[in-house]
Amino acid sequence: MNAVEQNLAKWKDSLLSSIPVGGLLSRNPVAYKWKATFRVWMLREAVFWRLNDLMTQSYALHQQGHGLGARILLRSGFESLATLIYLNQLMQQVLDGKLSFHAFSDKTATLLLGSRDGSTEHQSVNIMTVLEKCDKRYPGIAKLYGILSESAHPNYEGMVAGYSKVEHSEYETHFSNRWMELYGDRHLGSMELCMSTFHHEYNDVWPALMEKLESWIEANDTDLEATKQV
Template structure:
């Protein structure tokens, strides 16, 4: 495996720096008169920026021996990855006819602009809903997330197992930090796995799904105009 730090730095230098609405209209004036494709594109790029940042910080923490923090950041990276997977599946759903475009549009608002602390007027979609959708495309993703959550939460693994060993014969509990011992060796492999799935969803699936959505909107514009909900 190539040096993962170098891989992340190379991707960082290639991150999208700007989305120009004028350029989007030149690409498809019909598709981008609707806000949903634009919001989908913004969300795609925000995911890329956040995921690269999380993975870079998680890698650095793990190499310094701070494995608990590294795993908590990796958990957040899987949540961020799930957002892109959920978005891509939603775009495919619109094109396939299994998801109403106007409902999809509302979803893009909630994914991009939603909050739980009422910072915005839009309520975010539950991350568990997003993860469930992502798991339908990548069975086992929820298992990764659940394992990382056991580290993040003060449960049995996150407390007693991570900070102590037991001599059951002499009834002695000895405290020590065991995070590196438990998860240090496999952490970079887990980071790489997360990134590989992301690259496929970002480079291949997301671009293809967005192009398909643009074409679908162009073909169904009149119907969308006739069925759009009244402005709030």
């Protein structure tokens, strides 16, 4: 069993089945009277569920030799990872006094409820904007996403390179499905990078930030009440 398979097995058993509001209020009644803190929990766990689903399917396709589908799903996985990284960055900005709590609350609503088709009241955040901010914490993540995106689109990489090869000596172009040939040996390594980064952000970064944010809200609750919009 390789590292990806081991992680997927652990993830499946670690997915949170519910978030009881009563439990959060018992944890900190002041912090969790604000919608933003509940949304932070929702975002964290929704990212975990989505990333687990994407990585499970990407791994399955890779094992079956379906290289393109595996890469497209991995690309979506990095988008999901970026959402959690960005959320953690926003929490840190509140603690550092660089972002107001009410603006933070609006951003959590956009991250959780944003859409492009008008199905919700919030316009979703551009994922490239999120990735650019994440790249400051993890240099190279935006470039890797860009490489995966080239495979996902019907441009040179997505069509010509993925399905044809020129034999110059024969003056002939041969067609075949080349995705596993081109990227098969690198795919699991990229999956491991995505999963290990998520593990750090989910298990190490987020819990520490959440505890600090809860304490910060308690300390600033009077001011927050005075400045909230009715």
